[in-house]
Structures are given as structure tokens and as C-alpha cells.
Amino acid sequence: MVEVLQGLVIPFAGxxxxxxxxxxxxxxxxxxxxxxxxxxxxxxxxxxxIWSLLIPAMEDASAMxxxxxxxxxxxxxxxxxxxxxxDTVIPHLHLGETDAExxxxxxxxxxxxxxxxxxxxxxxxxxxxxxxxxxxxxxxDANITLMGALALSIGIAIQNFPEGxxxxxxxxxxxxxxxxxxxxxxxSGVVEPIGAVLTIIAAGLVLPVLPYLLAFAAGAMMYVVVxxxxxxMSEGAHSNVGVLMFALGFTxxxxxxxxxx
Numbered sequence: 001m002v003e004v005l006q007g008l009v010i011p012f013a014g015x016x017x018x019x020x021x022x023x024x025x026x027x028x029x030x031x032x033x034x035x036x037x038x039x040x041x042x043x044x045x046x047x048x049x050i051w052s053l054l055i056p057a058m059e060d061a062s063a064m065x066x067x068x069x070x071x072x073x074x075x076x077x078x079x080x081x082x083x084x085x086x087d088t089v090i091p092h093l094h095l096g097e098t099d100a101e102x103x104x105x106x107x108x109x110x111x112x113x114x115x116x117x118x119x120x121x122x123x124x125x126x127x128x129x130x131x132x133x134x135x136x137x138x139x140x141d142a143n144i145t146l147m148g149a150l151a152l153s154i155g156i157a158i159q160n161f162p163e164g165x166x167x168x169x170x171x172x173x174x175x176x177x178x179x180x181x182x183x184x185x186x187x188s189g190v191v192e193p194i195g196a197v198l199t200i201i202a203a204g205l206v207l208p209v210l211p212y213l214l215a216f217a218a219g220a221m222m223y224v225v226v227x228x229x230x231x232x233m234s235e236g237a238h239s240n241v242g243v244l245m246f247a248l249g250f251t252x253x254x255x256x257x258x259x260x261x
Contacts, residue, residue, distance in 0.1 A: 007150060015188065016185070018166075037166075039233035039242030042230055045221045045222075058211070075212035075218070123189055123195075126160070132216075147260040148260060171185075
């Protein structure tokens with residue numbers, strides 16, 4: 001259980017460290033820097049969805065022969081539809097909308113609060129991804145190793161770092177104290193360990209659905225990438241920066257998973 005707790009805390013630590021930038025930086029992140037970090041996060045999430053989630057899901061269903069893809073396809077679509085539902089019912093801003101000029105301090109704070117909800121929404125599938133992989137390792141799944149699960153935790157922690165800063169720095173710019181701004185970034189990441197623990201419990205209770213849960217987390221993360229991150233990294237001039245950082249994040253996560261897995 002010590003290894004599992006470490007794996008659950010690592011991604012949350014990434015968000016917390018990013019939020020702590022509010023204590024050393026004055027203004028918000030430069031637009032180009034934010035685009036680059038968004039592209040990097042998207043690359044990490046796509047690679048994690050493939051190597052850490054979808055491939056193990058199909059390998060776990062190999063007994064189904066030619067139909068081994070069924071759990072992956074079904075779980076993937078359930079994840080997509082689940083995030084679509086949350087995206088519809090939870091009021092939040094899309095990342096690119098934060099660049100619009102606010103009408104005053106109050107509207108700026110309201111926009112930033114909606115941005116907190118957006119990042120919190122993003123963190124739900126990431127927490128589920130970590131939880132389901134560790135659940136597979138605890139269950140003795142031959143296709144999931146402890147080092148592979150650790151690689152996923154580290155990769156998500158790396159891409160969580162800028163998300164913490166994207167929350168705390170605008171909150172500070174909107175007039176919040178440094179402590180409150182940090183708390184906003186910190187709290188946006190709380191859903192990750194909670195989601196991970198709930199997923200571990202669910203997978204433990206119904207072990208045969210593990211391939212579906214792996215694919216479900218992949219679908220949820222891919223929804224976030226396509227709906228939020230790719231449009232944000234590609235917006236405006238010099239979008240090639242976002243593309244290059246996407247490639248860097250993708251190859252880094254791929255290398256981590258193969259090297260440690």
C-alpha cells in the first residue's frame with residue numbers, strides 16, 4: 001500500500017508545486033509559455049492513454065481472441081460520453097476563453113473561478129487513470145507493472161505542474177491573496193487522489209471490468225485533449241510551439257512507460 005499511496009500522491013504533488021509558483025512569480029504566464037505547456041500536457045495525456053491504458057486493456061482481453069478490442073472500444077466511448085456529460089452540466093470556461101478581456105475585477109474573479117472548475121474537470125480522468133492502473137497492479141495483472149504505474153504517475157505529475165500555475169497565477173492577478181491563490185490551485189488537484197481511490201475500490205469490487213475501466217480513463221483523457229488542450233495550443237500565431245511541445249510530451253511519456261514498464 002505504500003507504493004500505491006506514493007503513486008497517488010505524485011500527480012497531486014505536481015499540481016501543488018505548480019500552484020506554489022504564485023509565491024515566486026508576479027504576473028500570469030506568458031501566452032506563448034502557456035500554449036507550450038498546454039501542448040506538452042496534451043502530448044503526455046495522449047501517450048499515457050495509448051501505452052498505459054488502451055494497450056493494457058486490449059492485452060487483458062486477449063482471451064476474447066479477435067474480439068479483444070471490444071472492452072477497449074466500449075470503455076473508450078463510455079469515457080468520452082462521461083466527460084461530455086460533465087462538460088455539459090458543470091459550468092466552466094474553456095482554456096482559450098481566459099484570454100478575453102474581463103469587464104472589471106469582479107468579472108475577472110468570476111472567470112478565474114470558472115477556470116478552476118475547468119482544470120478540476122480535467123483532473124478527474126487523470127485521477128481515474130492512475131487509480132485504475134494501480135488497481136490492476138494490486139490485482140496481479142501481468143500486463144501492468146509497478147514501474148509502469150509509477151511512470152504514469154510521474155508523467156501526469158509533470159503535466160499537472162503547469163495546470164497548478166494556470167490556476168494560482170490568474171487568481172492572484174484577479175486580486176486574491178497569495179495564500180488564497182495557492183489554495184485555489186491546490187484544491188483543483190484534490191479530485192485526482194479522490195478519483196484514484198474510488199477507481200481502485202471499484203476495480204477491486206468488480207475485477208472483470210478492469211479492461212473497461214482502463215479504456216474508460218483513456219476515453220475521458222482523450223476528450224479533454226481534443227476538446228480543450230489541442231484548440232488552446234493551436235490558437236493564434238506561432239502555434240508550431242504547441243505542436244513541438246506536444247511531440248516532446250508524447251515522446252517523454254512514451255519513453256517513460258516503455259523504459260519503466
